Amino acid sequence: MxxxxxxxxxxxxxxxxxxxxxxxxxxxxxxxxxxxxxxxxxxxxxxxLPVGYPRSVSPDYLRYQILNSLQAFCSSLAGLLSSRATLEGYGVGKASASATNALILSIMQDMFARLTTIISAYYLGSSLFPEAKTYRFLADILNDAAIILDTTSPMLATVFPFHLLATSRIPFQLYTLCISASLRSLCGIAAGGSKTAITMHFATPLEGSGDVGDLNAKDSSKETVLGLLGMLLGTITVPYLTTTWSTYTVLFLLVFLHLLINYYGVRGIVLRTLNRHRASLAWAAFRHDFGEKKKNEERSHESNPSRVLTPSSIASYERLFDRPDLLWDIHASRTIGRCTMGSSIGLVFDVAQADIFPATRLFDLFRNKSFVVWFDPKDLTSTASSSEPSLRDKHSPHVHVFLKENHTPSDQLKAWLISCEVALLLASQQLKTDENDEDASVSLDALVLISRAKDTVDRLFSTFTEQMLRAGWCADTNMQNKSPENDEGNDKGSQPCLAVALMTRPPQTVVVDVSSTEEEAKKDR
Structure with a gap:
């Protein structure tokens, strides 16, 4: 046997x-x-390494861990220089220093750090998961800023005497050390939330499943070893860095290497869930390829399915620091609009703008949807010759998404794609106009544009979802599309949903109920 x-x-x-x-x-x-x-x-x-490596992690795990180890080593060495400067700020080496003053200074630092933690968690908490790569790199920038501020605080104290800052006789180093403590707290919030999202990504291999707990435990082991090696090397090198020039030269070299390695490490992460930026790039690529395929089919009478970009292809186009509400044209490499998710109708429009908000027709258009998409009032105008609201120009529209009660992540994705489609229609109109193309047939009627974009997304959403899943994007196993009788344009039967994280904050309001009088309906017609 x-x-x-x-x-x-x-x-x-x-x-x-x-x-x-x-x-x-x-x-x-x-x-x-x-x-x-x-x-x-x-x-x-x-x-x-995690149990079952490499089958238990995503393909980009090893590359990121190597670069993450190198950046952690650089950060550990730079942190020793920062710690030495902090001890000097406490008064170590000065005859006039006392333990009480050092204790009060540490209490002040801790107080500022805790307050910053509470405030930053309130403002940034819901943004950390959708924009994990951005905040992961931002955390390193904040940490390096704190290190530089701590290390240069003795020099800054001689440049800016305390009596130049205020009438109170507060040492300048107290300001710098408290600011650096706040920066480190911001770093902790940004790094903690984004690291959780990235760890969950690494624990979702292409086949099978990983163990988040084991992954975190092994990462802690690596960080411990690297911290020990950094301290050992630091004990050898730091005593020789006695002059200002040598200290700052080594410091800025380590900070530069730390940020450079981090940049390439974060850029190399290939997330397979959609945030707003990745969804905008993916839809623009899909629509461009769909348009090209449609033209080829008309000439050759052959049916060729359009393609979507893989997660690794989208990762090469991603920008770490960009406004998440911007709509992108991936082929033109430029922004073509802006979309605000979760807006409030009452806050966006006022009584004087009722003529550019056709409420009855708009809500009737989206009666089977859990959202409503409409333009910002600054982009709209209504003239005496035409009672229909139209766009002021063809450039960069600002679109709002008003969510209804019981909306789902799939509804958010559809609303975002409708906004992308509106911006793509206007961008193609502008391109045809610039090229003197006679086939520039996109209407600037606002309701017509929204209706056309909605019909396009309803028609292609199933195809887009299926091809995205085949291309390697993650599915949301806990979510199914809404039943087809309540949603237009879907094939019969439930379909898997893409895993999305589009909302960086809770919606301002959600639409609970809509009712209108007969007089308002007649006026709107």
Whole structure:
């Protein structure tokens, strides 16, 4: 009898049982000669890599961990210089220093840090998961800013004496140390929330499932070892950095390397869930390819399905620092509009703008949807010759999404794609006008534009979702599309939804109920 087994590292071994005797063999070849070396490698991998690596993590895990280890090492060395300057701020080495003053200073730092934590968690908490890559890199910038401020505080104290700041005799280093404590608290909030999102991404391999707990534990082990190595190297090098020039040269070199490595590390993360930026890029690529395929089909009479971009392709177009509410044209590499999710109708429009908000017709258009899409009043105008609201120009529209009660992430995605489609229609109109194309047939009637974009998204949403899932984007296993009888344009039967995280804050309001009098309905017609 031959029994084939595979261990957690993927190595295959065979066991043969003949006449009550057991013999083992491996198909890896030269195992006896490399037994010692492989044993050491296995021990290191079991200690620092997740169980089942590489099958239990996403493909971009190893690259990120290597770069993350390098940046953590640089940050550890720079942190030693910062700690030395902080101790100098406490008064270490000064005859006039006292333990009480140092205690009061540490209490002030801790107070500012805790207040910053509470305030930043309130304002940033809901944005950390959707914009994980942005806040992961921002956390490193904040940490480096705190390190630089701590290290340069002795020099700044000589440049800015306390009596130049205020009438009170508060040492300048108290200001700098409290500001650096606040920056570190901001770093902790940004890094903690974004790291959770990135860890969940790494724990979702292309096939199977990973273990978030084990992943976090192994990351902590790596960070501990790197911190120890950084401190050991720091104890050797820091005592020799006695002059201002040498200290600041090494500091800025470490900070530069830290940010550079972090930049490439974060850019290399290939997230497979959609936020607003990735959804905008994916829809623009899909619509451009769909348009090209449609033209080819008209000429060749052959049906060719349009394609979507893979997560790795979208990652190459992503921008770390950009407003998440911007709509992008991936082929023109420019912004084509703006969309605000979760707006309030009562806050966006007032009584004087009733003529550019056709409420009855607009809500009737979206009667089977859990959202309403409409333009910002600054983009609209209504003339005496035409009672229909129209756009003032063709450039960069600002669209609002008003969510209804019981909306789902899939509804948010559809509303966002309708906004993208409106911006793409206007961008194509402007391009045709610039090229003197006679086929510039996009109407500037606001309601017509919204209706046309809605019909396009309803018609193509199922195809877009199916192809995105085939391209490697994650599905939301806990969510199903709304029943087809309540949603236009869907095929019969429930369909899997894309995993999305579009909202960076709760909506200002949600529409609970809509009612209108007969007089208002006649006036709106």
């Amino acid at each position: 031959d029994i084939i087994e595979r261990d957690e590292s993927g190595r295959v071994n065979s066991t043969r049982i003949v006449n009550h005797q057991i013999s083992r063999s491996s198909n890896n070849g030269s195992e006896k000669r490399a037994r010692t070396r492989s044993s050491a490698t296995e021990i290191l991998s079991k200690v620092f």
